[in-house]
Amino acid sequence: xxxxxxxxxxxxxxxxxxxxxxxxxxxxxxxxxxxxxxxxxxxxxxxxxxxxxxxxxxxxxxxxxxxxxxxxxxxxxxxxxxxxxxxxxxxxxxxxxxxxxxxxxxxxxxxxxxxxxxxxxxxxxxxxxxxxxxxxxxxxxxxxxxxxxxxxxxxxxxxxxxxxxxxxxxxxxxxxxxxxxxxxxxxxxxxxxxxxxxxxxxxxxxxxxxxxxxxxxxxxxxxxxxxxxxxxxxxxxxxxxxx
Numbered sequence: 001x002x003x004x005x006x007x008x009x010x011x012x013x014x015x016x017x018x019x020x021x022x023x024x025x026x027x028x029x030x031x032x033x034x035x036x037x038x039x040x041x042x043x044x045x046x047x048x049x050x051x052x053x054x055x056x057x058x059x060x061x062x063x064x065x066x067x068x069x070x071x072x073x074x075x076x077x078x079x080x081x082x083x084x085x086x087x088x089x090x091x092x093x094x095x096x097x098x099x100x101x102x103x104x105x106x107x108x109x110x111x112x113x114x115x116x117x118x119x120x121x122x123x124x125x126x127x128x129x130x131x132x133x134x135x136x137x138x139x140x141x142x143x144x145x146x147x148x149x150x151x152x153x154x155x156x157x158x159x160x161x162x163x164x165x166x167x168x169x170x171x172x173x174x175x176x177x178x179x180x181x182x183x184x185x186x187x188x189x190x191x192x193x194x195x196x197x198x199x200x201x202x203x204x205x206x207x208x209x210x211x212x213x214x215x216x217x218x219x220x221x222x223x224x225x226x227x228x229x230x231x232x233x234x235x236x237x238x239x240x241x242x243x
Contacts, residue, residue: 005073008053013038014046018055021069025110028065057112059211068112071231109193109214109223115234117208118243121201124208125176127240128197131155134240136232139165139186149173155181172196185226189217208234 008014013035020026020034028047032040047067050056057068117124127134129149138145144158151173158164168183171194180196187193193214200207212230 004053025066025068070113111212114209117206119241121199121206124206134236136236191216
């Protein structure tokens with residue numbers, strides 16, 4: 001486990017910043033305004049520590065710097081130090097309460113995380129294009145999940161006899177660096193969403209950056225569930241890669 005996580009969490013201001021980001025991504029200016037007794041420079045320095053520890057991921061939109069809570073290191077810390085000693089029911093409850101409250105409000109979902117996988121990019125990309133082999137979520141037991149890795153290809157769950165559910169459609173594919181899928185991803189109601197994987201290789205490892213944004217009939221409970229669900233997807237991907 002990265003010692004930088006514990007150092008980052010030791011400071012009360014940094015913990016307060018993470019508390020704010022649990023409600024959804026925020027610009028650096030918005031976060032600085034929440035601490036009137038702290039200079040903007042100090043807030044930016046705290047954000048730099050959190051970013052360095054992997055607890056915050058930055059995405060730029062025009063001139064604005066948007067900060068996202070990265071739930072993955074928190075989940076890993078939890079699994080490493082707490083989960084082995086908890087009952088299954090308690091594990092589920094604590095995950096939802098303590099580490100997966102990163103969903104956003106007002107009918108939106110905005111998730112962005114970075115994770116490092118100890119494998120070359122080509123190997124990770126191969127697993128991504130075989131997503132149907134390892135995708136951990138199903139509407140029905142025994143169903144088949146399929147990703148057609150071409151532009152316009154479908155990402156769907158098949159139940160047999162022509163029935164199933166469409167998760168989305170591939171709208172951009174650049175092997176071995178980028179995949180974008182547009183669709184509701186199983187959310188009911190009127191939802192417009194898109195998620196993407198970006199793969200960058202560094203020293204034989206792969207940095208996977210993923211985002212998922214959705215708008216429409218997205219309740220807070222749904223947003224929390226999907227934030228947690230992406231953590232499970234990454235663990236399944238790691239297993240598929242063999243690390």
